Amino acid sequence: MKFYTRKGILYARINGKRVSTKLEDTLENRKLFESYTKNDKFFKKFDVKVDTPTIIELCEEVLKEKEMTLKATSLRAYLSLFNSRIKPYFKNILVTELKPKHIHAWYKTIKDRRTIITCEAILKPAFEKAILFEFIDSSPFVIKRPKTFSEYKIMPFSIDEIKKIIDCSPKRIKNLIAIGFYSGMRTGEILGLKWEDINFKDKTISIKRTITAGIEQLPKTTSSYRVIDMITQCEKHLLEQRRITGLGEYIFVNGDLNHYASSASLGYTWKNILKEADIEYRSIYQLRHSFASNMLSNGENELWVAQMLGHKSSVTTRTKYSKYIKVDREQRTTTFLDYIDTKRTHTS
Numbered sequence: 001m002k003f004y005t006r007k008g009i010l011y012a013r014i015n016g017k018r019v020s021t022k023l024e025d026t027l028e029n030r031k032l033f034e035s036y037t038k039n040d041k042f043f044k045k046f047d048v049k050v051d052t053p054t055i056i057e058l059c060e061e062v063l064k065e066k067e068m069t070l071k072a073t074s075l076r077a078y079l080s081l082f083n084s085r086i087k088p089y090f091k092n093i094l095v096t097e098l099k100p101k102h103i104h105a106w107y108k109t110i111k112d113r114r115t116i117i118t119c120e121a122i123l124k125p126a127f128e129k130a131i132l133f134e135f136i137d138s139s140p141f142v143i144k145r146p147k148t149f150s151e152y153k154i155m156p157f158s159i160d161e162i163k164k165i166i167d168c169s170p171k172r173i174k175n176l177i178a179i180g181f182y183s184g185m186r187t188g189e190i191l192g193l194k195w196e197d198i199n200f201k202d203k204t205i206s207i208k209r210t211i212t213a214g215i216e217q218l219p220k221t222t223s224s225y226r227v228i229d230m231i232t233q234c235e236k237h238l239l240e241q242r243r244i245t246g247l248g249e250y251i252f253v254n255g256d257l258n259h260y261a262s263s264a265s266l267g268y269t270w271k272n273i274l275k276e277a278d279i280e281y282r283s284i285y286q287l288r289h290s291f292a293s294n295m296l297s298n299g300e301n302e303l304w305v306a307q308m309l310g311h312k313s314s315v316t317t318r319t320k321y322s323k324y325i326k327v328d329r330e331q332r333t334t335t336f337l338d339y340i341d342t343k344r345t346h347t348s
Helices: 027-045 055-066 072-090 100-107 113-132 159-168 171-183 187-191 232-245 263-277 286-297 302-309 314-320
Strands: 002-006 009-014 017-024 204-207 210-212 215-217 226-229
Touching: 009 027, 017 027, 017 113, 027 113, 055 072, 055 113, 072 113, 072 215, 159 171, 159 263, 159 286, 171 187, 171 232, 171 263, 171 286, 187 210, 187 263, 226 302, 286 302, 286 314, 302 314
Parallel strands: none
Antiparallel strands: 002 009, 009 017, 204 226, 210 215
């Protein structure tokens, strides 16, 4: 069997005949088609009858394949949306019965863009399987994805609010909260920090892992695996934490001296801190946004901020925090780091 590409579509030459797979030419689709032809020969030789599958059955096959490549927490998220958003709507529907109008109606049941994208990552490969096995000729995903709006908003804390929050924080997580603000790390990355990741001599922090839902795993993306600067205020709180946890493995531990399972473990305490500080509730993740917005609004270098945050490029940083970026840098009279009575450990 030989493969060919025509306008991005995968073709295969079988017994001297060129056949369109109707799929995008990717390594994954080539392997999938090879597998299909082997099964097809078996079915014809032994006259095996194949019943038309339901959409749910095909989706379950996709999820089994994803189980081999996805992180445990990501797979859990996929399964959750499959059970809540896909299974109830497409239950008992054969793949041959589904039309674009059904997809259009399903889109209307979801408002969150991220939810739609994750569900599509299950449904679209399911229909590609159906095309390969010739149950259908084309995917019903021919309509445009509807515009969606995320309810999540970036609502950074001001410097004064941050000072209040740190002052109102109990001793066991005071430094954790301060480091979140003075480093821009994700909460899971902070929870996954070990003392071996801290270099007080070079004033750097190596981010090698994250903790989510009780599971220690690699950082979110390739760019999230990074070494960041330890600014003076961050160093101060790390040294304070060193006196608390000593030479233990993890920098931040709970009452049982184990690492925290997730940011949710801090939820109750975090709410009480904001209540005591008389600050409107915002998620603890806003500490990261507060770092970025305050740095950028006071003229910090975008590339440096992007590297600190673990963004793939400064374009992501500029897009996400555009309204905080100072346009006229010549007129700035102070920087964020000067304002909080610290000094730079990097160069712009």
